[in-house]
Every structure is written in structure tokens, then in C-alpha cells.
Amino acid sequence: MTMLVMGHMNPDTDSIVAAIAYADLASKTGKPAKAVAQGAVTPESDFVLKKFGLAAPEIVKEVAGQKLALVDTTEKTQLPADLDKAEILAVVDHHKLGDVTTPNPLEMWVWPVGCTCTVLKSMYDFYGVEVPKGIAGAMLCAILSDTVMFKSVTCTPADKAACEALAKIAGVADMMALGMDMFKVKSAVDGTPMRDLVFRDYKDFDMAGHGVGIGQLEVVDGDILKPYVDGLYEEIKKLKQEKGHHTIILMLTDIMKEGSEMLFVSDDKNVFKKAFGVEAGERSFWLAGCMSRKKQVVPDFQAKAFA
Structure with a gap:
């Protein structure tokens, strides 16, 4: 059975891109996986996906009977109501531990860094898998978004190092200019309900x-x-x-x-x-x-x- 990889409700760019990245990494290490999301992408995420040639994940809100990997959350209030009827095989996150529990051991990477995609960059390195160019660009954007272009107190040296490496893979010469373009999209509110x-x-x-x-x-x-x-x-x-x-x-x-x-x-x-x-x-x-x-x-x- 293909494992579904999903983040939290009302997904932000990290939640969307982390699902895409982990699904790619898992599939390349012998665990067939598919990125999904609990809702539509935001304007910022849409900008990022289009810029780097990636497709928005399919929306899935019921997971009973599925095998799951969770990214960017371990809070039940942010996950499908039927989560207890699914099997969680992995967690990749950068938040405090929530109230999700499992009956069996699982792969778990939870680090005190600014973004889930920072953890994922280290996972690609650990498994010796090359990050695809488009996914690298999207991961770079996710880290810039979550750390507010390194201004947030959540930002760590690991986040900055991951951005430097991902920018080289993605061919991004000026990551801060890219970040400003992204935040301009994020700041656009005219006409939005x-x-x-x-x-x-x-x-x-x-x-x-x-x-x-x-x-x-x-x-x-x-x-x-x-x-x-x-x-x-x-x-x-x-x-x-x-x-x-x-x-x-x-x-x-x-x-x-x-x-x-x-x-x-x-x-x-x-x-x-x-x-x-x-x-x-x-x-x-x-x-x-x-x-x-x-x-x-x-x-x-x-x-x-x-x-």
C-alpha cells in the first residue's frame, strides 16, 4: 500500500513542500509514498509550486485504513478526525510533540529548527539521496517562509546552512530576493474573503x-x-x-x-x-x-x- 504523506489542516508552504519532499525521499528509499494535503494551497504556496514546477498535492481529508507519514505536526486537532483508524509509520516535524500516539515503533525525526524542510534536507543527506532541483527550490522557499527570511527567533544555523545548500541545487543566486518576491505574494490581501x-x-x-x-x-x-x-x-x-x-x-x-x-x-x-x-x-x-x-x-x- 502506498503511504500517504500529509501535514496539518490549513496547510502552509512548509506543510505542503515537506509532504512532497518526504514522499519523494521515502519512494526513493523503498517506501512508495504520495504527498497529499488537507486543504487547498495558499497563494504563497501556489507561487512556490509554480515557480519550481511542482504540482499541488491531492486533497485528502479521510485516512481510515491508510498508512501515513505526518509532517509539520503531531497535534490531533490539526489532523483528520479518523486518524486513529490509520497506521502512522513516520513523523518529520519541528514543533513540540503533540498528542498523536502509535501502537508500534515508527521513524521519527523531530528537531528544534525553524522548518520541517530543514530536517528533510538532513534526511536526504543521511540516506544519500540527491534532492531534485525543483524540490530543492521549494524547500528553500519553505525555510525562508517559516523563518521569516531568518528574522524569526526560530531560525537556527542549521536552517541557514540548509538554505545555502538548497539554493545551490536549485540554481537560486539571490535567495533573499526570492524571499521578498514570496512575501509580496503572501502580503497580497485585496479581494480575499x-x-x-x-x-x-x-x-x-x-x-x-x-x-x-x-x-x-x-x-x-x-x-x-x-x-x-x-x-x-x-x-x-x-x-x-x-x-x-x-x-x-x-x-x-x-x-x-x-x-x-x-x-x-x-x-x-x-x-x-x-x-x-x-x-x-x-x-x-x-x-x-x-x-x-x-x-x-x-x-x-x-x-x-x-x-
Whole structure:
């Protein structure tokens, strides 16, 4: 049976490209595999795939009876509802361990780096498999995206080294110019429905029994989003009601200012004082230097907000 390789719901570029890369590597090392996704690609991912001649993965939302490899997540809230009826054979990730469990041993590569594709570059090297040119270019973009062009606190020397190597394979002479082109696409919001913007990079979490949703919009200039803040706020209010969550946060990340306006709806805004040491306004607050949901928001919120 062909193994399906999938990332989290509302897939970002790392989730999409990591699935493509691991499916390629697994197939070349004797484990036939196919990249799939739980949703359509974002404009940024579409730009990356087209630039490097790759096809978007097939959308799959039910996995009962399938053999799976998971990339970029181990959180059940971010995976298909019938996950327990599938067999997980491998995990490749760069986040904290979630609540996925397996009855049998599995291949597992989980590293504290800025991007799953950084881990995958080392896996290609470990198995002695050459990274195809197109996949190398897409992996480069995924790392630049996840590390916000090396500005994020999640960025490590391993991420930068992987980018240097992947750029050579892909024939990219100026990776930062490529990154800016990608982030310009990511910053384009005109004509996009508010719900699509909220879900462009959104994840659900179970924190001490409380439902928490955290989305992120990264733009090169925060002023781009000012005309849309009211609409985004109304959309996260609807989303909170639909999901029954305690808190929904939408990070409006300004790449140039290196910080995030945290738009929120919550049952108790005192959780932000506990988690981040700041007094929240009626619907938002600014976190200077905050670029990463994974390292600067989720850990503090999970450890302190509901303590």
C-alpha cells in the first residue's frame, strides 16, 4: 500500500513542500509514498509550486485504513478526525510533540529548527539521496517562509546552512530576493474573503482542556492590513462561536517592524497578562519582537494562561 504523506489542516508552504519532499525521499528509499494535503494551497504556496514546477498535492481529508507519514505536526486537532483508524509509520516535524500516539515503533525525526524542510534536507543527506532541483527550490522557499527570511527567533544555523545548500541545487543566486518576491505574494490581501485570510495559516490547540485557535498573517508592512482589521475581528468572533473555543488569536505580523499586533476574542482577556505580561486592549495588543507562533506564543500561552 502506498503511504500517504500529509501535514496539518490549513496547510502552509512548509506543510505542503515537506509532504512532497518526504514522499519523494521515502519512494526513493523503498517506501512508495504520495504527498497529499488537507486543504487547498495558499497563494504563497501556489507561487512556490509554480515557480519550481511542482504540482499541488491531492486533497485528502479521510485516512481510515491508510498508512501515513505526518509532517509539520503531531497535534490531533490539526489532523483528520479518523486518524486513529490509520497506521502512522513516520513523523518529520519541528514543533513540540503533540498528542498523536502509535501502537508500534515508527521513524521519527523531530528537531528544534525553524522548518520541517530543514530536517528533510538532513534526511536526504543521511540516506544519500540527491534532492531534485525543483524540490530543492521549494524547500528553500519553505525555510525562508517559516523563518521569516531568518528574522524569526526560530531560525537556527542549521536552517541557514540548509538554505545555502538548497539554493545551490536549485540554481537560486539571490535567495533573499526570492524571499521578498514570496512575501509580496503572501502580503497580497485585496479581494480575499476575510475567512480565507483568517485560515491562511491557522491552527487549533487543546490547552489544559481549553480550545485555543491561533492564526497568523505575515505581511511586509503592517499598514497593508489596517483596512481589514474590523472585518478580521468580526470573522474571528464568528469562528470562536462556531468552535466553542476559549480564545481565538490572529497574529498580524509586520515583517519589517519585527512584531505582531495580536487581534483576539477571548472568554477572559486576563489570560494575556498571565501569558505575555501585557495588558490587552479591547480587541488587540502589540507584542514587539514576536514573529513566531511556535516559539513565542504557543509555549507561554500553554504554560501560563490557564495555570
